[in-house]
Amino acid sequence: MREKGNSAELRDVRLFLFDLDGTLYLGEQLYPYTKALLEEIKRQGKHYLFMTNNSSRGVDAYVEKMKRLGIKATADDFITSVMATSAYILKTYPEKLFYVAGTESFKQELRASGVRVTDLYSGDVEGVIQGFDTELTFQKLDDVSKLLTLKEIPFIAANPDFVCPTEYGFVPDCGSICGMLEKATGKKPYYIGKPRPEMVYFAVERIRAKDSKVSLQNTLVVGDRMYTDIACGISAGAKTCLVLSGETTEEQAYASDYKIDYILKDCERILEAIR
Ligand SMILES: [Mg+2]
Numbered sequence: 001m002r003e004k005g006n007s008a009e010l011r012d013v014r015l016f017l018f019d020l021d022g023t024l025y026l027g028e029q030l031y032p033y034t035k036a037l038l039e040e041i042k043r044q045g046k047h048y049l050f051m052t053n054n055s056s057r058g059v060d061a062y063v064e065k066m067k068r069l070g071i072k073a074t075a076d077d078f079i080t081s082v083m084a085t086s087a088y089i090l091k092t093y094p095e096k097l098f099y100v101a102g103t104e105s106f107k108q109e110l111r112a113s114g115v116r117v118t119d120l121y122s123g124d125v126e127g128v129i130q131g132f133d134t135e136l137t138f139q140k141l142d143d144v145s146k147l148l149t150l151k152e153i154p155f156i157a158a159n160p161d162f163v164c165p166t167e168y169g170f171v172p173d174c175g176s177i178c179g180m181l182e183k184a185t186g187k188k189p190y191y192i193g194k195p196r197p198e199m200v201y202f203a204v205e206r207i208r209a210k211d212s213k214v215s216l217q218n219t220l221v222v223g224d225r226m227y228t229d230i231a232c233g234i235s236a237g238a239k240t241c242l243v244l245s246g247e248t249t250e251e252q253a254y255a256s257d258y259k260i261d262y263i264l265k266d267c268e269r270i271l272e273a274i275r
Contacts, residue, residue, distance in 0.1 A: 001250060005262030007273035013239065015207050015272075016041060016048040017079070017200060017216045019223030022246020023267065026049075027167045029070040030053075030246065033268035038071065040275055043247045047207045051221070053193040053228055055131035055158035055174060058105035063167050079194030081159040082106060085129065086113035087202070088192050093154060097124055099147055101140045101177075102131025102158070104222070106211060118240075119147065127154040130181070130189060132164065132174040136141065148185040159193035167249065194223075195231030200238055210259045219254065222267065224248055243267055 016261045018024055024034045041048050044133065050073070056063065059075045059082070066073040089098065090113065100107045111117050118125065121143040128144050148155060157178050163170035174208065180187050193199065202220060208214045219238040223229020224246025233240035242253055245266035253263050 001244070003262075003264055003267050003269070004260070005264070006271065008261075010220070010262070010273040013218055013220040013274075014046050015204065015213065015219040016046070017051045017163050017219060017221045017238070018048055018267075019194075019221075019225070019229045020050055020052050021054075021165055022224035023222060023229075023243055025069055026246070027165070028069070030071070031266065031268075033266070033271050035070060035222065037267055037271040044274070047211060048077075049079050049203050049207070050077055051079045051203065051223075053107055053159035054164065055081045055085070055193070056134045056164075058082065058109045063104060071077070074087050076206075077270075079206075081199070082109050083216070084196075084199050084202065085114075085131075085156065085158045085192045086110050086115050089115050089127075089129070089156065089200070093127060096126040096154070098127040098129045098156075099125045099143060100129045100131070101136075101144050102129065102133045103135045106131040106133075106158070124151060125151075125153070127156065128180055129158070130155045130174060131158045132161070133177060136177065141184075144181055145184050148187040155187050155189045157189035157191045160191040160195070161193075161225075161226075166207050194228040195235055197229065197232060197236035198235035200232060220224075220262075222270070224225055225257055226253070226256055226260075230260055233275055234258060241270070243269075 050165040058076050063073050098116045160175045162175040164173040216237045219240050221233030222241045230240045239261045241262035242260050243266050
């Protein structure tokens with residue numbers, strides 16, 4: 001397998017931002033090198049955060065999942081598209097009441113962060129937030145279509161991913177649900193989450209508070225998907241590492257126009273380089 005990047009320079013990375021599915025595990029299967037890699041980063045006094053676009057679950061579900069896979073984690077170890085969505089809305093539309101089309105946990109996390117949310121259609125609604133809704137019903141599609149058709153209101157989507165990996169292949173993710181809505185209403189959402197750079201900025205800020213040596217220049221975004229993970233790292237001005245342990249094939253990686261710093265077989269290569 002062809003690989004790319006000067007692996008000696010991986011030793012200079014102080015903050016690793018890891019995508020999860022396809023990067024550190026696949027579904028319910030932790031990759032065999034993941035635990036050792038995370039422990040090695042900590043042992044060297046360096047840092048990592050998990051950065052996920054999946055807006056179907058709250059951060060608690062991720063902490064639980066990591067525990068189940070044998071990785072100790074707390075909510076502070078995560079940067080999620082749900083956190084980025086609430087930060088964006090609190091900054092841009094702090095007073096508006098939003099209809100939330102998403103899972104129960106998505107709605108709860110937005111509400112807990114201070115966003116005004118409802119799941120009832122009414123004339124008072126002033127915006128729509130769409131998430132990766134694994135509890136999707138036709139009623140919600142109907143409500144959102146009506147709101148977007150009858151009113152000129154902000155339409156925010158937590159993440160642009162078209163598909164989410166499963167054990168057998170893929171299911172439609174937030175980007176595909178928005179595709180249906182766009183076909184029906186002609187309205188396009190404003191997407192949060194990767195590939196927008198905000199999640200990387202949050203991450204660097206959070207870690208720099210405890211380690212002033214961390215900067216965008218020594219932050220590495222690691223992921224298996226070019227149009228979210230890699231595009232996000234590039235737009236933030238961080239270093240990027242595409243791993244071929246998930247969605248992207250070697251052929252696609254080398255055919256792409258993205259200026260990727262590292263193309264590696266998987267995260268075990270990072271462990272080998274920094275150990
Ligand atoms: Mg992934």
